[in-house]
Amino acid sequence: MTAGFELGLWLFLGSTLQLTGLKLTTGSQAAVIVQLTTVFVPLLEAGFFGKTLSKNLWIGVALAFTGAALVATDQATNSGLGGLSLLQMAKGDAIVLAAALMYSMHVLRLDTYAKKVEPLQLATGKQTAQLLFSTAFAWVPALFSDSRIAQYRDFASAQTHDTLMIILAVVVWNGAVSSAFTSYAQSYGQRRLPPTLAGLLFTTQPLWAALLSSIFLHEPIGKLGACGIALVLAALAQSLVPITGSTMASDPVEEETKKNG
Secondary structure (H helix, E strand, O other), X not given: OHHHHHHHHHHHHHHHHHHHHHOOOOHHHHHHHHOOHHHHHHHHHHHHOOOOOOHXXXXXXXXXXXXXXXXXXXXXXXXXXXXXXXXXXXXXXXXHHHHHHHHHHHHHHHHHHOOOOOXXXXXHHHHHHHHXXXXXXXXXXXXXXXXXXXXXXXXXXXXXXXXXXXHHHHHHHHXXXXXXXXXXXXXXXXXXXXXXXXXXXXXXXXXXXXXXXXXXXXXXXXXXHHHHHHHHHHHHHHHHHHHOOOOXXXXXXXXXXXXXX
């Protein structure tokens, strides 16, 4: 329960800050800043948790962040500032930077809990905590603000049946796949992977975004994007190959079960 509450809190803070920052900066700018989790995780590991990281991992971190930044920049080549002022963007960037720190803390704390708690239990706890935090964040202010209630009412009444069906589909997809499945998968994976390596794997997110955009939205991948993809793949190879046989551990919970059995 404690694990799910804490991890859910980090995720809630990260997603709330990220959404708030996106109102003040561009999506491409936010995408690059969020990828700083790749840098923050090893820095926090070394600075606050006293872990010594290999040279291969540090090189991988640098390559991965550079590659992710190139992919995001390539996707935003023609997007411009979207009518935002530089001051607004600076505020938005700072808020998204704080979100990246929250996500980094989630990765680090998950490393501790994932070795002690079953993935399904962790994922359920995280999602329950996020639901409670999000519900409170949305409805508690409405208890003290008539204008907030009016906003909710106006939004609901303005939706057509087709729009509501689309919203429902988006909610179901985000709840079942983007939240529940990914939460379980990350909890399961980090039982065997160190936080920094997990962070490196997360840098493939813009690669998948670029690939899916190319397939479904017919958005071409430019030279910068291609270079970025190559750098991220090189980073993964640099970091994964030397440690495949040593850092990737067996499932600690399963090992404990075997000993007790």
